[in-house]
Amino acid sequence: MRTAIVSDIHSNIPALDSVIARIDALGCDRVICCGDIVGYAAQPNEVVDKIKNIVTVAIRGNHDMALLDPREAETFNTYAREAVFWSRGVLTQENIEYLRTLRDQEQIDEIILAHGSLLDPNEYVFSPFQAAKSLEIAPCRISAIGHTHYPEVYRYEPSTGLCRDIIASEGELELEEGYRYLVNAGSVGQPRDGDWRAAFVIYDSEGSGKVEIHRVEYDVHSATERITEVGLPSMLADRLFEGR
Numbered sequence: 001m002r003t004a005i006v007s008d009i010h011s012n013i014p015a016l017d018s019v020i021a022r023i024d025a026l027g028c029d030r031v032i033c034c035g036d037i038v039g040y041a042a043q044p045n046e047v048v049d050k051i052k053n054i055v056t057v058a059i060r061g062n063h064d065m066a067l068l069d070p071r072e073a074e075t076f077n078t079y080a081r082e083a084v085f086w087s088r089g090v091l092t093q094e095n096i097e098y099l100r101t102l103r104d105q106e107q108i109d110e111i112i113l114a115h116g117s118l119l120d121p122n123e124y125v126f127s128p129f130q131a132a133k134s135l136e137i138a139p140c141r142i143s144a145i146g147h148t149h150y151p152e153v154y155r156y157e158p159s160t161g162l163c164r165d166i167i168a169s170e171g172e173l174e175l176e177e178g179y180r181y182l183v184n185a186g187s188v189g190q191p192r193d194g195d196w197r198a199a200f201v202i203y204d205s206e207g208s209g210k211v212e213i214h215r216v217e218y219d220v221h222s223a224t225e226r227i228t229e230v231g232l233p234s235m236l237a238d239r240l241f242e243g244r
């Protein structure tokens, strides 16, 4: 079973389209989504429409939450807050209702989906110490997250409590028995690790298992032109070119 894991699409439809094309080319049995479907970029309806059609299961992220409840945007920076309020104004009622159906966590077979961490949808996991906190309570082998917009994989050994950051950015990892893994899918629509290309992950359960982090070029000009056209802050367009 090959499961494609996407996260943090943030209303960037050119990035999502390129990722879906690559997922199709690589051959996957299903797609799951770790939240932040909307926010930041300028095509929220196109992205929600597509996500609804392609995913087996999705959860909500903090930007999806903020769109439904503006109090959640109080801690956002000005740009993020402005994009959430703009998105709320243009999303169809049907798409708002879809976001309302999403939960904080879901489990599908041996994969649990959460946005920030298993402890808190708003936690940014950037260290093995933080990853271990989630993995010590993980109910299954793979914990799939997003939120930081940095794709990476942590490995945790339940018998010793040791946790290591194994791969980041791009590449493949053969999994081993006796460990649990925290798999951050990175961001489709707004990568921040210095690489502007869209990120996603494939978890292949065949044999002892494998995780692949993929990067895909997309039409970043199309995404940024749309951001400018609708009058969202130019900073939200500029950062897409830099992957920051």
Ligand SMILES: [Fe+2]
Pocket (backbone or CB within 6 Å): 008, 010, 036, 061, 063, 147, 148, 149
């Ligand atoms: Fe995000």
